[in-house]
Each structure stands twice: as C-alpha cells, then as structure tokens.
Amino acid sequence: MGRIEIDEKRCKGCGLCTTACHLKLISLTREINVLGFTPAITTNRERCTGCALCARLCPDLAITVFKDK
Amino acid sequence: MPQVFKRPVSLKDVPTHFCPGCQHGTIHRLVAEAMDEFGVRERTIGVASVGCSVFLYGYFDVDVVEAPHGRAPAVATGVKRARPDSFVFTYQGDGDLAAIGTAEIIHAANRGEDITVIFVNNTTYGMTGGQMAPTTMVGQKTSTSPYGRDRAKDGSPIRMAELLAQLGGVAFSARVAVNTPKNLMDAKKQIMNAFRYQVEGKGFSFIEALSTCPTAWGVTPIQANERIGGELIEYFPLGVYKDTAQWKPRIAPPAPVEQPGARAFPEFMNEI
Numbered sequence: 001m002g003r004i005e006i007d008e009k010r011c012k013g014c015g016l017c018t019t020a021c022h023l024k025l026i027s028l029t030r031e032i033n034v035l036g037f038t039p040a041i042t043t044n045r046e047r048c049t050g051c052a053l054c055a056r057l058c059p060d061l062a063i064t065v066f067k068d069k
Numbered sequence: 070m071p072q073v074f075k076r077p078v079s080l081k082d083v084p085t086h087f088c089p090g091c092q093h094g095t096i097h098r099l100v101a102e103a104m105d106e107f108g109v110r111e112r113t114i115g116v117a118s119v120g121c122s123v124f125l126y127g128y129f130d131v132d133v134v135e136a137p138h139g140r141a142p143a144v145a146t147g148v149k150r151a152r153p154d155s156f157v158f159t160y161q162g163d164g165d166l167a168a169i170g171t172a173e174i175i176h177a178a179n180r181g182e183d184i185t186v187i188f189v190n191n192t193t194y195g196m197t198g199g200q201m202a203p204t205t206m207v208g209q210k211t212s213t214s215p216y217g218r219d220r221a222k223d224g225s226p227i228r229m230a231e232l233l234a235q236l237g238g239v240a241f242s243a244r245v246a247v248n249t250p251k252n253l254m255d256a257k258k259q260i261m262n263a264f265r266y267q268v269e270g271k272g273f274s275f276i277e278a279l280s281t282c283p284t285a286w287g288v289t290p291i292q293a294n295e296r297i298g299g300e301l302i303e304y305f306p307l308g309v310y311k312d313t314a315q316w317k318p319r320i321a322p323p324a325p326v327e328q329p330g331a332r333a334f335p336e337f338m339n340e341i
Contacts, residue, residue, distance in 0.1 A: 052074040
C-alpha cells in the first residue's frame with residue numbers, strides 16, 4: 001500500500017511518470033497550473049503500490065512517495 | 070505513512086529552469102544522491118560549464134566554480150591541486166565537453182587528474198537553440214544542419230566514453246542512460262562507482278549520461294525518451310568501458326561447486 005503526492009506547482013507536464021507507472025494510475029489533466037503546463041494527477045489511488053518509479057523518473061522532483069513498511 | 074522517496078539533501082528545494090521532459094533534472098538528482106551517500110557535500114567543489122548546465126550553483130547545495138566554455142576540466146585540475154582534500158566534479162554538456170573543450174578533457178584525462186566528470190550527451194547544443202554538436206546523429210536535423218547531418222561533410226558522432234577509456238590516466242569510464250527505471254538504477258550505480266574512485270583517490274573517472282532535449286529535437290518528451298531507447302543506445306551503447314579497480318560486487322558471487330578430481334584453480338589467477 002502506497003501513496004504519492006504530486007506537487008502541481010512544480011509539475012511541467014512532461015508525462016514521463018505516466019510511462020513509468022505500470023498500473024497506469026497517473027495521467028495528465030487538462031487544467032493549467034501556475035507554470036502554464038498541464039500537470040499530472042493520480043487516479044485509482046488505492047491501487048498504488050509505492051514503488052516510486054514515477055518519482056525516480058520525474059526530472060523535476062515533483063513527486064513524493066509514502067509507503068507502509 | 071513513512072516517506073520512502075524524497076529530495077536529496079545536496080539538491081536545493083528550488084524549481085529548475087529546464088524544459089519539460091529534460092533529463093538534466095534526473096541526472097542532477099542522481100549526482101546529489103551519490104554525494105549524500107558518500108557524505109562529501111561539505112567538501113565538494115563543483116565546476117559548472119557553459120550550456121544548460123550553467124546554473125549548477127543554483128541547484129546544488131555545494132560550492133561551485135563557473136568555468137569558461139569547455140574549460141571545466143582545466144579549472145577542476147586547478148581546484149583539486151590547490152585543495153587536494155576536496156571532492157571535485159565537473160558537469161558538462163556535449164557542446165561544451167566534446168566540441169570546444171575537447172583539448173581540456175583529453176589532457177585532463179590523460180594526466181589522470183583525480184576528478185570526476187559528468188558528461189551529459191543530448192546530441193545537440195540545447196541552450197543556444199539546437200545547433201549541430203559533434204555528437205549529433207547522422208541525419209539528425211538541427212538549426213545548423215537543416216537537411217540532416219551529412220557524414221561526408223560533418224563526420225560521425227563522437228563516442229567520448231570509448232575515446233577516453235583508451236587513455237592511460239583514466240581509471241573509470243562508463244556510459245549510462247536515464248530513460249527507463251532499469252537504466253536509471255544502473256546509472257545511479259555507475260555514478261556511485263565513479264565517485265568512489267575519487268573518494269578513495271584512485272584517479273580520473275568519467276560518466277557519459279545520455280539525455281533528452283525535447284525542445285531542440287522538436288518532439289514530445291515521451292517521443293524523445295523513446296528515441297534514446299532506440300536510435301541513441303544503438304549508436305552509443307551503454308556500459309562500463311574501463312574499470313581499473315574492479316570493486317567487489319555488493320552481492321557475493323555463488324560459491325564454486327566442488328568437483329572431485331578437478332585441478333585446483335591457481336590462486337594468483339584470481340588477482341588478474
């Protein structure tokens with residue numbers, strides 16, 4: 001069981017995290033953030049395993065990962 | 070719920086100026102994580118180059134010297150010789166290291182200076198608007214090669230990791246990529262290896278990291294990432310090209326199976 005938090009103010013909407021998640025829980029919104037990009041959001045949050053692959057691929061360190069030990 | 074992934078201490082908590090999908094940010098994080106793991110942040114002096122990596126001082130929480138275009142290995146040589154107890158690394162792009170700074174990197178490597186060079190190869194001059202670099206792929210369209218790079222006129226892309234590996238002073242040379250989680254984990258391991266050479270004073274270590282430049286390539290970040298996995302890794306194969314110290318792997322190899330009657334393996338062969 002895990003949880004990720006995406007910092008919408010830092011996200012530049014590159015979409016690399018969407019390719020990293022093999023459960024396809026991350027997608028890009030259509031709403032525009034303060035930087036003028038469409039940030040990533042999570043769907044089906046309860047399925048997140050906390051593998052942190054999305055956070056490792058994120059070039060802007062916009063993702064923090066929490067996981068039950 | 071405990072936090073399992075967070076920003077390394079050596080990386081300041083500021084937004085970067087990089088374009089969306091640029092992997093400079095990922096490589097910055099790997100370098101910062103390696104610095105944290107070795108605990109060398111307080112005695113680290115980074116040498117920044119000219120290019121998109123020029124704002125190194127704004128992102129790393131270490132002392133940084135800004136070098137003239139291409140001259141980062143020469144500046145790092147001076148820093149390391151003046152302060153031998155410091156940990157010195159340079160962070161350079163391909164327009165900086167492979168074009169204008171070729172003489173500096175080759176001679177610093179050949180002298181075997183005790184520094185670490187992180188070379189980010191995105192096959193173009195990213196900051197100045199996507200001009201052709203020595204590492205640009207044959208056929209790649211850039212603003213100074215609008216019909217694609219012509220091998221007859223402009224030559225072939227330089228493979229720096231292989232080129233430097235044959236010099237006597239180089240202790241470690243590897244090429245990594247950060248396009249997939251697997252390659253990224255491997256990149257972290259090789260950056261740790263390169264830093265270890267300097268921490269233990271064993272000589273010059275060189276890391277070439279393949280990176281994307283979606284803006285200059287004119288593609289989306291995901292397409293740029295796919296280009297690394299296809300075209301670029303095919304021409305620039307990943308791997309370790311020189312590793313003089315041959316650290317023992319963290320996971321011990323399996324014990325040899327006892328075979329009755331087999332001749333014993335001579336002891337001295339293990340050291341070769």
